[in-house]
Amino acid sequence: MTPPDLAFTFDGRPLAARPGASVASALLANGIRTWRHTRTLGEGRGLLCGIGSCFDCLVDVRTDTGTERAVRACVTSLQGGDAVSTSESMGASRTEVRAAVHAGMPAGVLRADVLVVGGGPAGLAAAEGAIEGGVSVVLVDNAARLGGQLMRQPSSDSGGSCPPLSPWLAARHPRLAAAAELAGAPGLAGAPGLTIATGAGIWQLRAGKHCVVAWLEDGLMVEATAVVLAPGATELVAPFPGWELPGVVTAGAAQSLLKAHGQLIGRRVLVSGSGPFLFPVAAGLADAGAKVVAVVEALPARGLAPMVAALARHRDKATEAATYAVALVRRGVPVRTGLMVARCEAGPDGAVSRAVVVPTGEAGGEGRRDAGRALVSDRARVYDVDAVCTSFGFVPRLELARQLGVAEEVRPGQTFAGIRCDEGQATSLAGVFAAGEVTGIAGGEVAALGGAVAGAAAAAYCLGRDPRGGEGDPRGAPAGRRVLRARRFAERVGLVYRTAVPLGVIGDGTVVCRCEDVRAGTVRAALDAGAASSREVRNATRCGMGYCQGRTCGPVVQLLLAEALRTTPAAVGDLQKRPVATPVRLELVARGAGPPA
Amino acid sequence: MTDLSAPAWGDELPSGADIVVVGAGIVGTAIAARLAATGADVCLLERAGPAAGSSSSGEGNLLLSDKLPGPELDLAMRSLSLWHELGDEAGARIELERKGGLVAAWDAAQLSALHALADRQEAAGVAVRRLEGVDLADVEPQLSRHVAGAVFYEADSQVQPVHAVAHQLERAVANGCRTVRGAEALRWRSGVEGAAVLETTCGSLRVGTAVVNAAGPWAGELAARLGSDLPVVPRRGHVLVTEPVVSVTAHKVYEADYVGSIHDAGDGWQCSSVVESTASGTMLLGSSREFVAWSAAPAPAIVAAIAERAIALFPGLAGVRLLRTYIGFRPATPDRLPAIGWDAEIPHLLHATGHEGAGIGLSLATAEAVQCLFERRTPPVGLEAFDPARFSEAPEPTKTAPT
Ligand SMILES: Cc1cc2nc3c(=O)[nH]c(=O)nc-3n(C[C@H](O)[C@H](O)[C@H](O)COP(=O)(O)OP(=O)(O)OC[C@H]3O[C@@H](n4cnc5c(N)ncnc54)[C@H](O)[C@@H]3O)c2cc1C
Numbered sequence A: 001m002t003p004p005d006l007a008f009t010f011d012g013r014p015l016a017a018r019p020g021a022s023v024a025s026a027l028l029a030n031g032i033r034t035w036r037h038t039r040t041l042g043e044g045r046g047l048l049c050g051i052g053s054c055f056d057c058l059v060d061v062r063t064d065t066g067t068e069r070a071v072r073a074c075v076t077s078l079q080g081g082d083a084v085s086t087s088e089s090m091g092a093s094r095t096e097v098r099a100a101v102h103a104g105m106p107a108g109v110l111r112a113d114v115l116v117v118g119g120g121p122a123g124l125a126a127a128e129g130a131i132e133g134g135v136s137v138v139l140v141d142n143a144a145r146l147g148g149q150l151m152r153q154p155s156s157d158s159g160g161s162c163p164p165l166s167p168w169l170a171a172r173h174p175r176l177a178a179a180a181e182l183a184g185a186p187g188l189a190g191a192p193g194l195t196i197a198t199g200a201g202i203w204q205l206r207a208g209k210h211c212v213v214a215w216l217e218d219g220l221m222v223e224a225t226a227v228v229l230a231p232g233a234t235e236l237v238a239p240f241p242g243w244e245l246p247g248v249v250t251a252g253a254a255q256s257l258l259k260a261h262g263q264l265i266g267r268r269v270l271v272s273g274s275g276p277f278l279f280p281v282a283a284g285l286a287d288a289g290a291k292v293v294a295v296v297e298a299l300p301a302r303g304l305a306p307m308v309a310a311l312a313r314h315r316d317k318a319t320e321a322a323t324y325a326v327a328l329v330r331r332g333v334p335v336r337t338g339l340m341v342a343r344c345e346a347g348p349d350g351a352v353s354r355a356v357v358v359p360t361g362e363a364g365g366e367g368r369r370d371a372g373r374a375l376v377s378d379r380a381r382v383y384d385v386d387a388v389c390t391s392f393g394f395v396p397r398l399e400l401a402r403q404l405g406v407a408e409e410v411r412p413g414q415t416f417a418g419i420r421c422d423e424g425q426a427t428s429l430a431g432v433f434a435a436g437e438v439t440g441i442a443g444g445e446v447a448a449l450g451g452a453v454a455g456a457a458a459a460a461y462c463l464g465r466d467p468r469g470g471e472g473d474p475r476g477a478p479a480g481r482r483v484l485r486a487r488r489f490a491e492r493v494g495l496v497y498r499t500a501v502p503l504g505v506i507g508d509g510t511v512v513c514r515c516e517d518v519r520a521g522t523v524r525a526a527l528d529a530g531a532a533s534s535r536e537v538r539n540a541t542r543c544g545m546g547y548c549q550g551r552t553c554g555p556v557v558q559l560l561l562a563e564a565l566r567t568t569p570a571a572v573g574d575l576q577k578r579p580v581a582t583p584v585r586l587e588l589v590a591r592g593a594g595p596p597a
Numbered sequence B: 001m002t003d004l005s006a007p008a009w010g011d012e013l014p015s016g017a018d019i020v021v022v023g024a025g026i027v028g029t030a031i032a033a034r035l036a037a038t039g040a041d042v043c044l045l046e047r048a049g050p051a052a053g054s055s056s057s058g059e060g061n062l063l064l065s066d067k068l069p070g071p072e073l074d075l076a077m078r079s080l081s082l083w084h085e086l087g088d089e090a091g092a093r094i095e096l097e098r099k100g101g102l103v104a105a106w107d108a109a110q111l112s113a114l115h116a117l118a119d120r121q122e123a124a125g126v127a128v129r130r131l132e133g134v135d136l137a138d139v140e141p142q143l144s145r146h147v148a149g150a151v152f153y154e155a156d157s158q159v160q161p162v163h164a165v166a167h168q169l170e171r172a173v174a175n176g177c178r179t180v181r182g183a184e185a186l187r188w189r190s191g192v193e194g195a196a197v198l199e200t201t202c203g204s205l206r207v208g209t210a211v212v213n214a215a216g217p218w219a220g221e222l223a224a225r226l227g228s229d230l231p232v233v234p235r236r237g238h239v240l241v242t243e244p245v246v247s248v249t250a251h252k253v254y255e256a257d258y259v260g261s262i263h264d265a266g267d268g269w270q271c272s273s274v275v276e277s278t279a280s281g282t283m284l285l286g287s288s289r290e291f292v293a294w295s296a297a298p299a300p301a302i303v304a305a306i307a308e309r310a311i312a313l314f315p316g317l318a319g320v321r322l323l324r325t326y327i328g329f330r331p332a333t334p335d336r337l338p339a340i341g342w343d344a345e346i347p348h349l350l351h352a353t354g355h356e357g358a359g360i361g362l363s364l365a366t367a368e369a370v371q372c373l374f375e376r377r378t379p380p381v382g383l384e385a386f387d388p389a390r391f392s393e394a395p396e397p398t399k400t401a402p403t
């Protein structure tokens, strides 16, 4: 029996959506791609990252109790009767504040031995490892359901395409499986020794002597003795003219929309960018019935040769790659290398309708340019599309690590800094452990293995034991070897794709900071005027001062600066210093003076 | 958006200059721009980048309302009129806005003290409007109804300090000022007969008339390096930045005890609420004052207190989201008045610093005063109260951070 549809309105139009839908998936299911106007230029925007990180998909929602302005459509679940309207990108005003986004969450204090931040493979394994080590755990994830990006779970009844988490968990993390069942909706769930808090992010994390305190955006406070940081990474999106159009989204957004809501981002989709992530996304979309017009990889075939060599040495990865290749061939999806999107153009509804693809070389300085430094190519190929997925890799999410002040490093093959940790996943601060993509982009296997070690080490720390004493690494030496092998693969992959971000397509009129409407010309003027760090660019241009606090534009600013100063992105500093890791209502800030006595 | 097509700045260190200004904050750049415009031979040294210090961490208010009648108010009034001239010239670029300031009193006692201050300010030529009841609600409809009364200062204005620094820098460079980035002033070079030579991390340069100490909260450190003793120490402040909001207030609104907190020298921290909108739609909430040296980690208790007091003033802020917080360091002297003038003992050293929480506002009149000192003219505002020598004459315990 199919559950009844939810009735809602968008800008006054009556519409219906499946129960469990997010506001974004409900709008997309109804063919609506634009639902925000930017504040200064009034341009249309829609979905971008799909995971609550970019704040580009802001929308206003009126319910019985009031209006919430500027909430993220991708992480706000739709309720029957909601009146959704185009957002002008401005927040609450006096009369229009609904009580709480996640009304189900009680405000209060949770105490546990170990706080695990992140519910992806690394965080789940860490929680399991810590519980196995004999201590209590609070696991926090800002998504509504556990799983992270890799194991993203369908929202209830909405027909997502991802296999359910429970069997996967049952096989790997038996203690978590039952509790995760309970954590079906945002809120608190638990089992002995384990509390899971989903649907709210940590906005502030502080470490004292033998204690860490986390403040959540819904008012909850968590106190623990040790912490495992496993917040993962955000997707790196490189701008091109038209990347801001509704319908142009990250590859991860298309994937999570499909996994969580069974919703296709479009019917004719171009998947473009650089990196191995393009393939599973394209294969997933094609399998779910989208026409993937092409997969376009910026690196030329010869640049990819080392990738083939790397795959030859890692049979498991080769098998995975082959699965995607077979899926793409079966669906007749062409894979083309050495090409990139030079620009996207809008259709009559203001959302993307065409993608213009050119040889990557032309973007790298060979191409002809008009007065505004925009590329003019004779070898362009035009695709008619209703969605473009783009991805150039991932950037470790360092904001919580920065709040604590743990040491960072740029691992071999990585473009951006991650948390530095030893083989025991210990960071430079006592009681702070890290695992997964936040320590450097290396994939789900390294994350899960590292998470288990981190969880066990955090437990040992709480109990005053030497983590390496006794039986040592809970998974034993073979696990260590697997981590090393997987890291080496990640390193090879990283070196292959490192140089693949084509900045040459960015014309002066291309938007760089989507939150604050800052164009590349303004950023370049700041560079010409002598700005030498990301911070200076931010102060001069407002890049990074918007809702996302530079999560989207920060890495781009870094890359542009590094290019101008002929240095590495890590050398110019980033915009990840965020004393407020996610926007939080002032009434909760006012409450959060400190851990209650 | 701002036009940032400033000429690239950053020259080689010259072999010498008549006047060497140290620090490219709002004060140093205002001085460099003003002197260069008169054709003086000026070189500006900056160890980090433009507005790398206090000047990028303030709210950019140009206030008369918080100034006590006397030399401080006189300097502020002179500076404000110079700002309005600059605003006419620079257009929208520096985001100068005559937004007006409103000072709110919570009870009858506060209100009568506020009125007494306003009376004296009015006598000094400041336009004030006493507001209560419906008149107050008219001007500030979202203000808490628990506010007993307020005074509105229509001349209070605001500027975007980073853009103002960029603008001053551009003017300085256009008039031939040389600017050296990454150059840190270290010490006098000894053993050079008959000439003053300043050593920097980029080499040495001859100084004709003076080194101008515009090193903001580091001015005490610089003075010490140059053989002097100037009690300027960093006074830390937190600022909270909210999401852009539809409309809470169009003015700068603050609690009447703010003025007291500036002059309070207590050891703990003070916080009194300052709430204002900006041209970009976000709101800035302040403000705290504490002496904790250069500690850069935000204090959760202070952040919470600022949020709490801001909500007390504007209950509608409760549901507005906080986007970020930042920390800045004000260059504070023991009496909270700036130090503008020649060093009492060290030749070739002139101070233009110590403006505490008002350096943006006071920068232009400070630059004018410095020019007058060089030209041996009487400045429009008397400088006796700001004489750096006052600290050596009447030794007062210097406020230092607890270690
Ligand atoms: C939270 C906060 C809010 C504020 N709000 C306001 C406000 O609303 N209105 C207002 O008027 N004021 C405000 N202020 C105060 C104002 O910011 C300062 O008074 C003013 O910026 C001081 O400017 P400055 O040029 O003297 O110092 P700075 O801007 O600090 O400039 C000093 C420069 O000198 C450089 N330097 C230091 N030592 C050396 C050396 N040895 N060699 C070379 N370079 C050196 C530094 O790198 C720096 O760039 C506020 C301050 C804070 C902290």
Ligand code: FES
Residues within 6 Å of the ligand: A054, A512, A513, A514, A515, A516, A543, A544, A545, A546, A547, A548, A549, A550, A551, A552, A553, A554
């Ligand atoms: S894109 Fe969000 S702050 Fe720049």
